[in-house]
């Protein structure tokens with residue numbers, strides 16, 4: 001059982017977003033980058049648990065990105081990934097990312113490919129299902145628990161208005177969210193050994209993106225909070241009805 | 248040339264967010280001088296399907312197959328691809344929810360179409376094909392441009408008010424040649440949350456944080472939610488402490504919601520919490536600390552103790568509702 005984890009790097013959530021060049025790009029100077037939380041806390045940690053329990057023999061990490069992502073890839077190795085590959089291309093639209101990953105993974109015999117439910121920067125949640133389609137295999141999205149029974153995965157997934165348990169044979173792509181595992185912290189030994197673990201860089205064949213970002217915009221500043229006297233809840237209800245028009 | 252839109256239903260009753268998607272598709276069709284066709288799969292009554300005309304659908308393509316009452320993403324992909332080819336569609340719409348997000352990316356690959364997820368606006372056709380979406384956990388918007396002839400869009404629910412008109416849609420059967428692999432995911436057990444309003448679809452939400460002090464006080468949240476007809480939610484530490492079930496946790500690592508009204512009681516307003524709720528149209532914050540960061544993101548604020556404010560607010564809502572009748 002071989003597992004592949006797709007990771008991407010995202011600005012830390014506490015980062016203040018500053019636009020530049022006439023709102024065409026986001027300022028990256030001074031931004032701290034982290035592994036997308038869904039990829040790290042849930043996908044990667046669950047894969048490590050499966051390896052520790054003997055259910056999986058290897059956990060590989062893949063990223064489509066430039067050399068500046070390597071510190072984040074090393075962090076994933078420090079948590080316990082066996083080896084990593086970076087596809088040296090811009091991490092732009094979901095289609096080109098999925099295309100590069102599929103191209104690499106196609107003949108490598110991965111049984112289970114895990115990704116996050118979405119990246120917290122562009123919030124697409126598209127790489128996983130696109131990858132599954134390109135590899136002509138199944139995809140289970142929004143998993144809250146992943147187990148292995150024989151030749152198939154038993155996955156709990158969020159559905160509209162509830163949760164269900166589904167099974168599917170390998171190979172399979174699963175996107176992970178809260179519930180799948182508990183976040184871990186890398187220990188000193190992990191950090192030391194990560195330095196010598198293989199991090200392969202692959203130059204891909206070029207592929208044209210299907211989407212681009214024309215520009216950005218910041219949300220309008222809030223008008224400021226209207227404070228209501230704690231003894232005047234009738235007034236609050238009235239404002240919600242007549243002014244906000246929400247009840 | 249028509250615009251096609253995937254419709255979701257619960258036991259045959261079409262979901263409100265899907266009516267919104269049908270209306271969205273119809274408006275785009277108008278801009279493109281064409282018509283909109285709604286795709287309905289599984290069991291749905293003729294009445295429900297015809298009524299999609301009230302939201303602008305000219306016709307409904309109905310796929311009758313009982314297996315489609317469950318989410319089989321590859322089967323739904325085949326349905327949309329079949330319909331898109333039949334209708335020579337340039338634009339395919341689904342919702343940005345657990346269903347649409349599992350299907351739309353696959354459709355985009357099959358049709359070699361650009362995928363734009365979580366749309367908040369109509370495409371700007373003058374600028375090419377540019378759609379607004381939320382990025383960086385709600386801290387900015389991006390205008391995404393499609394660079395291909397065909398486009399697949401997932402619409403963020405609760406982005407456009409529904410407007411009902413006169414109209415009936417015609418119903419046509421759509422034949423789809425499914426393959427065995429389309430049903431490779433087997434559903435073993437389903438747990439629907441019954442009785443409550445699903446959080447991700449709720450228009451009104453009442454939410455509690457650590458300031459509620461303990462699960463024994465949640466009756467205060469539930470009573471207000473009940474009076475309003477709202478869903479309930481909570482901050483992450485509350486779910487982590489098992490005061491509330493995990494599916495209620497909103498924020499960066501939980502559910503993202505965009506209700507019309509979000510009432511936050513005893514929640515400080517950490518940036519990771521705001522990431523899940525900043526798309527709410529109106530935010531009411533109840534907190535005893537006037538310096539709580541949440542007040543900066545709020546439209547209305549009440550400085551006070553939740554155990555006193557919540558019952559008073561509940562009583563005021565009750566009084567208001569009675570006057571309405």
Ligand SMILES: Cc1cc2nc3c(=O)[nH]c(=O)nc-3n(C[C@H](O)[C@H](O)[C@H](O)COP(=O)(O)OP(=O)(O)OC[C@H]3O[C@@H](n4cnc5c(N)ncnc54)[C@H](O)[C@@H]3O)c2cc1C
Pocket residue numbers: 037455456457458459481482483484485496497498499500501512513514515516517518519520523533534535536539551552553554
């Ligand atoms: C990577 C990461 C991801 C995270 N993801 C999420 C997420 O998805 N969702 C989330 O919610 N959090 C998330 N968090 C946690 C987040 O940073 C905050 O710690 C959390 O939101 C705080 O929850 P709270 O507001 O309920 O509690 P607190 O911060 O403890 O705030 C309690 C508030 O209640 C008020 N209060 C106390 N008593 C009363 C009273 N009697 N009456 C009125 N007000 C009272 C206090 O003044 C205070 O403002 C995340 C954190 C990290 C690091």
Ligand SMILES: Nc1ncnc2c1ncn2[C@@H]1O[C@H](COP(=O)(O)O)[C@@H](O)[C@H]1O
Pocket residue numbers: 006007008009036038039062063064065091094097114115116117118119120122123124125126127128
């Ligand atoms: N550049 C990338 N390299 C590798 N995996 C990625 C990349 N971008 C996204 N992913 C994976 O796809 C998931 C969904 O991302 P997205 O479709 O961008 O929301 C992420 O949680 C990652 O697991």
